[in-house]
Amino acid sequence: MSTMIQTNVQVYAVFIKASPEQIWEAITKPEFTSRYFYGSLVDSTFEAGTPYRSWSPDREKLWVDGEVLDSDPPRRLSYTWRALYDEETAAEEPSRVSWEIEPQEGGVSKLTVVHDQLERAPKTAENVAGGWMYILSGMKTLLETGEALSS
Amino acid sequence: MNDDSVFKALADSTRRLLLDRLYERDGRSLTELESDLEMTRFGVMKHLRVLEEAGLVVTRRSGREKLHYLNPVPIRLIHDRWIDKYTERRVSALADLKHKLEETA
Numbered sequence: 001m002s003t004m005i006q007t008n009v010q011v012y013a014v015f016i017k018a019s020p021e022q023i024w025e026a027i028t029k030p031e032f033t034s035r036y037f038y039g040s041l042v043d044s045t046f047e048a049g050t051p052y053r054s055w056s057p058d059r060e061k062l063w064v065d066g067e068v069l070d071s072d073p074p075r076r077l078s079y080t081w082r083a084l085y086d087e088e089t090a091a092e093e094p095s096r097v098s099w100e101i102e103p104q105e106g107g108v109s110k111l112t113v114v115h116d117q118l119e120r121a122p123k124t125a126e127n128v129a130g131g132w133m134y135i136l137s138g139m140k141t142l143l144e145t146g147e148a149l150s151s
Numbered sequence: 152m153n154d155d156s157v158f159k160a161l162a163d164s165t166r167r168l169l170l171d172r173l174y175e176r177d178g179r180s181l182t183e184l185e186s187d188l189e190m191t192r193f194g195v196m197k198h199l200r201v202l203e204e205a206g207l208v209v210t211r212r213s214g215r216e217k218l219h220y221l222n223p224v225p226i227r228l229i230h231d232r233w234i235d236k237y238t239e240r241r242v243s244a245l246a247d248l249k250h251k252l253e254e255t256a
Binding site for chain 1: 176178206211218220222223224225227228231
């Protein structure tokens, strides 16, 4: 099997049978992130210029530290991302995470995550590659069935 | 983006090859992708459109270029929905078979 060469931009997308408002809630409320984002608790006012933080389930450890760059509820959110849960990724420069929510026909929304500015964060790029896929699939399951993925 | 469109998109060797190319290096233009395929530009475009409609490829503009990104989420969803379910039984069936064979040996 060939090795994947990480690029500086990663794009993930999923269609979810939910309104942009419901998806926005799932991104910005800790009671939702705890159910699809490795149990993490998001902590931010989601206003540009304020901190974006994500805590371990017991609130003991800061897992992700960043700053909100752009926020336009319920359509667009962008923040910097420094993953502190791993020594190697914590030592790297911050990268950027952007969520885009576009309503489609039939009560479906298209959710896109772009993780970029990974030029000086190769370990982070490697680390998040499988993670976003798992997170988006988990969020879809949660919003459509009300259940968290078992594994 | 539903299971049918994903299975249909995957049921073609050229389209699977395009996904493999993007897996090796993501974020490529049409020109880059067509360079190692013996196919017209129009043919490659058609295949990329099927992949895009199935959600397996997502495009983003970067300056004047349209770049293609592999989106593995639909494959993950198929995995969660189908593969997990059937492989679990298969694994336990094999374990049973091994047990039986070893008993009679």
